[in-house]
Amino acid sequence: MTIHSVAQPQDKNKVALIVGASGLVGQHLLMQLLESSNYSKVIALVRNPLTIEHNKLEQRIVDFEHLTAEFTRLELANEEKQNTTTNNDGLAKIDHIFCTLGSTINKAGSKSAFCKIDYLYPLIIAKHFYRQNTALFAIVTAMAANESSSIFYNQVKGKVETGLSDIGFEHLGLFRPSMLSGQRDEFRLGEQLGSVLMNALAFMIPKKYHVIQAKKVANAMLAYAEHPPSGITIIPSDQLQNY
Numbered sequence: 001m002t003i004h005s006v007a008q009p010q011d012k013n014k015v016a017l018i019v020g021a022s023g024l025v026g027q028h029l030l031m032q033l034l035e036s037s038n039y040s041k042v043i044a045l046v047r048n049p050l051t052i053e054h055n056k057l058e059q060r061i062v063d064f065e066h067l068t069a070e071f072t073r074l075e076l077a078n079e080e081k082q083n084t085t086t087n088n089d090g091l092a093k094i095d096h097i098f099c100t101l102g103s104t105i106n107k108a109g110s111k112s113a114f115c116k117i118d119y120l121y122p123l124i125i126a127k128h129f130y131r132q133n134t135a136l137f138a139i140v141t142a143m144a145a146n147e148s149s150s151i152f153y154n155q156v157k158g159k160v161e162t163g164l165s166d167i168g169f170e171h172l173g174l175f176r177p178s179m180l181s182g183q184r185d186e187f188r189l190g191e192q193l194g195s196v197l198m199n200a201l202a203f204m205i206p207k208k209y210h211v212i213q214a215k216k217v218a219n220a221m222l223a224y225a226e227h228p229p230s231g232i233t234i235i236p237s238d239q240l241q242n243y
Contacts, residue, residue, distance in 0.1 A: 013040040015092045016225075017134075019125060020100035021050060024180055025140055028218035029098055030057075038226060041092060045125075060091070064117075067124045094129050096225050099139040104153075111152060119160045130167050136228055137164060138173035138221050143209075143237045145176055171228035175221060178237040181211045212240055219243035 016033050020026040021044040033042045034054045043058045044050060050059055062070045077090040099122050108114040126137050139160070144151070147158030161174050220235055220243040 012037055014038055014095040015041045015043065016096045016098060017043045017045065017094045017129070018098045018100070019045045019121075020102065020140075021046060022048075023100050023102060024214040025102075025177075025217045025221075026098075026100035028215045029100060029221055032218055032222045033098070036222065039096075043092065043094070058092075064121055067121060068128075071124075071128045094132065094134045096136040097125065097129055097134055097138070098221055098225070099125065099137070102140060114153075115156055119156050119163070122160055123163045126164055126167055126169070130169060135169070136171040136173070136225060137167075137169045138175065138224060139164065140175045140177065140217060140221075143176045143178045145174075165232055170230060172232045173221065173224045173228065174232065174234045175217055175224075175240065176234065176236050177212045177217050177240055178209055179211050180214045180217070210237070210241060212237055216240055216243045 016039045018026060018030055018033060021030040030042070030044065030050075030052070033039055034056050040056065041058060042054075042056050043060060045060050045062050047061070047064060049061065050057075074091045101117055101121060103114055103117040105111055105114045108117055122139060129137075141161055142154055142157040144154040145157035145161050146154050147162050149155045149158060164172055164174075217240055220240050223243060224233065224235065
């Protein structure tokens with residue numbers, strides 16, 4: 001689905017939450033969120049501190065293995081903040097969430113660990129903040145996401161899309177890129193070889209299968225959030241190439 005820009009008043013004081021800010025797409029998106037005049041604050045949920053510093057950036061180190069408990073702690077801190085004038089560890093009201101979490105079975109260590117990162121964590125985060133009245137959730141999945149797929153990776157990506165779709169966000173953006181290119185912190189041999197091969201054969205394969213720069217995905221996510229259509233929007237890889 002094409003993302004159409006519709007002229008409307010913009011709230012310049014929105015708060016964005018990004019999960020996966022150290023990843024390939026997340027690194028680009030974090031910088032764009034910080035530079036955007038539409039957000040007064042950008043909160044990053046991270047396992048380890050990011051090296052970047054910015055006056056709009058608030059880093060929250062959380063234990064992803066115990067996300068539900070972490071969010072309960074934050075809720076209690078917010079309640080205390082309303083009843084006292086003491087500074088505490090509460091979290092600001094989140095307007096938009098951007099999820100760029102993603103792993104591989106090899107990196108995660110097992111299928112179950114991969115499912116935690118690419119399925120369970122996004123759903124826990126989405127359900128929690130939906131209850132807090134967050135309006136928008138945007139996530140990077142995969143070009144062939146399909147819960148009925150015989151390929152485990154695509155099956156998990158499809159399941160997370162279905163799970164998110166059932167929650168009821170006012171705006172849900174599902175971004176389905178093909179193979180990503182960009183500078184990762186870790187080396188992925190299969191991805192590197194696949195990228196070289198697909199680039200070499202780009203002239204003879206459909207646009208939706210072309211390797212896509214991670215920055216383009218980040219560009220598209222920001223554009224989507226600026227004027228989000230109501231309901232569920234699926235943005236396939238060939239459309240992401242336009243950004």
